[in-house]
Amino acid sequence: MEKKTNVTLVTIAVFVATFMTAIEGTIVTTAMPTIVGSLHGIEIMNWVFSIYLLTNAMLTPIYGKLADKIGRRPIFILGTFLFIVGSALCGLSNTMLTLIISRGIQGMGAGAMMPVALTIIADLYTMEKRAKVLGLNSTAWGIASVVGPLAGGMIVDTIGWHWIFFINVPIGLILIGMIWYFLVEPKHQVEAKKMDIGGSFSLMMVLLTLLLAFQLLSDNGFSLLVLGLLALTVISFGLFLWAEKRAEDPVISLSLFHSPLFVVVNLVAALISGFLMGIDVYIPMWMQGVLGLNAGIGGLVLAPLSLLWMVGSFLASRWMSQYSIRKTLLLGLVITLIGAVWQFLIPMGSSWLWFFGISSIIGIGLGATTVTCTVSAQSSVPQEMLGVATSFNTLVRTIGQTIMVSVFGILLNTISANGLQQAKLTSDPDIMNKLVNPQTAKLLSADLLEPLRKILYDSLHGVFGAGLLLVVIAVVLTLLVKEKSGRIVE
Incomplete structure (x- = not known):
């Protein structure tokens, strides 16, 4: 009797892999102050995060090509193995430099795990069921955003920061065993074409x-x-x-870009991912700097975004069975646009409770949009290019996030600097950093506090305006896709 893939157990393995890579960012962020205190090197601390992102992004398209060429299982196992090795070396690190190098290895592994996991889902499920499964899979990010800081704090306080990395080793080994035993792929004929x-x-x-x-x-x-x-x-x-x-045998065939639908959904994915970074980074800053609340509130108002992301994913799966991809994508983007407009127009003195509504609407819109982009990118290419298409979709999101984090930061700093120069309130170059930290903000005089909050509000208003523009561009791009043919209007 021929052995078949155990769809349930492989899907669980994919969910665990997604959760493991998703929680890595939030749990390391929480532990970083302790790690810096132990290893020193605060001046190169950012590279602990940057190197992970760089190695992850650099290898993602290569892994996608290899997954198409030799199979999903060996590439997923290779990526998970590298992730385990990197995690173990991170835990053993005794200097900041060795930690950074180890994080680079960890990122090399993560570059395979995420896109190949999404490709496995595409292999196992029809397009109708795929959106629902991707919606469930995306809840890993929401759970990670809540569990990560709690787990990171608990591990650091009890058994030490090294274990936030060591814990990946047994989980990763179990994942390798599950994929090795339960995922059965047809034998790939390795073509004689040169890599x-x-x-x-x-x-x-x-x-x-x-x-x-x-x-x-x-x-x-x-x-x-x-x-x-x-x-x-x-x-x-x-x-x-x-x-x-x-x-x-090109690593990314240029024929992919002959499909206008493939081009548009990936551009939309990049724009929306950039918009998401503006939400994740700057809503907590509004809570702390403009409203003077503690850091916990910043995380709390973002919780609906993570939780309702799944609702948006399920709605997208239903809409895709009823409407065209274009219309489904537009529905998700319009919901996101409503949230983006509300966020842009909200007055300075508004209660933090309003942000629950903003976060909820944006969560539903982004959940629907992201799943539609992934399914569309996969369905617009032949089966033999599925791995490349999925990894490319993952890659453009990373690029969108990286570029827009930089653009938003420059925009915020420029508007803040101009505001401080015009107001002539203080010569302290670190004053805005003091404002966004609730502990140091308490030490600022009352005559400084309100004008500084107005400057920060104007700066954040500029960031949210730029985010709104990204969503508008995404809507316009989607409107350029013809309903039936998927071609761009000439």
Whole structure:
């Protein structure tokens, strides 16, 4: 009797893998003050997060190609193994530099786990059921956002920060066992075509220089190094296109971009992911800096976004069975747009309770939009390109988040600096940092507090305006897709 895939257990394994990669960010953020106190090196602390993002993004499209070429199971197992090795080395780190290197290895593994997990879901479920399963899978991010800080704090306070990394090892080994035993794939005929080495390396250079440029731009503003990296990005991209046109088996086939639907849903995914970063980073800043509330409230008002994301995903699955992809995507984007407009127009003195409503609406809209983008990207390509299409969709979200975090930061700092210069309130260059920290804000004089809060409100208003513009552009792009053919209107 031929052995078949155990769909239930493989789906559970995919959910656990998603949760494991999702919680990594929130749990490490919580533990970072303790880690810095133990290992020192606060000046390079940001690289603990940045290197994970860089190695993750650089290898995501390569893993997608390999998943199509040799199968999902070996690539998922390879990624999980690298994630385990990186986690173990993180736990054993005794300097900040070794921790950063170990996080790079961990990111290399995570770059395979997430996109290949989504590809496995696409293999196991029909398009009608896939959206529901992706909706359930996305709840891992919501649970991680709530559980991560609590678990991180508890682990650090009891058995030590090393165990936030060590705990990944047994879970990862169980995942490898489950995928190895319960996922049965048809035998892949490994084609004799040469691997696209030139395209792979030039693509990795594009991603490395682009993400590194925006990371440095966010930290230090424009500099010769940033401009040099952006120039290298353009050159590397030209080399990538040249390599792909000549490759026998390109790492990302340029034929993918002949489908206008594929292009649009990925652009929308990038824009919406960038918008999400504005919500996650700057609503808590509003709670603390503008309203003077504690950090816990900032996390609390974002909870509906995570929880109602699943509701939006389920709605999208229903809409996709009734309407076209274009109409489903528009419905999700319009709901998101309502939340974005409300957020942009909310007055300075509004109660923090209103943000529950904003967060809820945006959560439903983003849940519906994100799942529709993933399913659309997968359904708009042939089965043999499913891994590449899924990994590319994951990649553009990372790029959208990275670029917009930098843009939002520059926008906030520029508006704040102009506001402080015009008001001439203080010469303290660190005054806005003191304002957004509830502990230090209490020490500011009353005659400074209100004007500073108005400056911060104006700055956040600018950030939310930029976020609103991203959603509007996404709506316009979607309107350019014809209802039946999926072609862009000429």
